Amino acid sequence: MRRLMVVLLFLSVPATFFLVANLRGDDGKGTFATPLMREVNPGIANAGDTVEITGDFLDKDHVAEVYLTAGEFTIRVEVLSQSASKLRFITPKAGPGRLRLMVLTKAPQPVLVEQPVTLEIP
Numbered sequence: 001m002r003r004l005m006v007v008l009l010f011l012s013v014p015a016t017f018f019l020v021a022n023l024r025g026d027d028g029k030g031t032f033a034t035p036l037m038r039e040v041n042p043g044i045a046n047a048g049d050t051v052e053i054t055g056d057f058l059d060k061d062h063v064a065e066v067y068l069t070a071g072e073f074t075i076r077v078e079v080l081s082q083s084a085s086k087l088r089f090i091t092p093k094a095g096p097g098r099l100r101l102m103v104l105t106k107a108p109q110p111v112l113v114e115q116p117v118t119l120e121i122p
Contacts, residue, residue, distance in 0.1 A: 032107040033057040037087075037115040040101070044120045047093040050080065051119060053101070058087040064106045068092065068099035068119060094121050 037055040045051050057063075059082050066077045066089055077089040101115040 032105070033062060034113060035062045035103050035105060035115075037101055037103075037117045040117045040119050043118075044122060045091040046122065047091055049091045051089055051091055053087040053089075053117070054085060055087070055115075057084065058082055059084045060106075062106055063087065063103045064110060065104040067102040067104070067112075068094060069102045069114070070097055070099045073099075074102070091119070091121065096122055 033056070035055065035057045037053050037058070039054045041052045041054070042049070063079075063082060066079055066087065067074050068077060069075075073094075075092050075094055077092055080088040080090060082088075098118050098120045100118050103113050103115065105111050105113060
């Protein structure tokens with residue numbers, strides 16, 4: 001019985017590292033941090049207004065593109081500047097409504113990630 005436990009332990013350690021590496025997005029070169037937007041300032045903006053987002057991993061190494069989205073409607077925004085904790089963009093022409101922000105990551109396998117923040121366009 002003890003020998004069986006040692007064998008199972010021996011086999012489970014590499015499997016655990018493999019699963020953790022793949023869940024974190026490890027491509028053999030390190031892990032990729034997912035961008036996270038925490039705050040939108042101002043929360044209400046007209047077309048042409050500059051909006052500042054604060055959060056984590058918002059720099060060019062992590063964020064390829066930024067979008068505003070609501071259901072089937074998605075529009076790309078023009079990013080003015082990016083740093084690790086701040087991102088600024090110009091509000092595009094879009095109909096009135098509350099739009100969620102979404103980013104395209106620069107991960108080894110890029111993905112679109114909806115963010116937990118919104119922008120209202122009157």
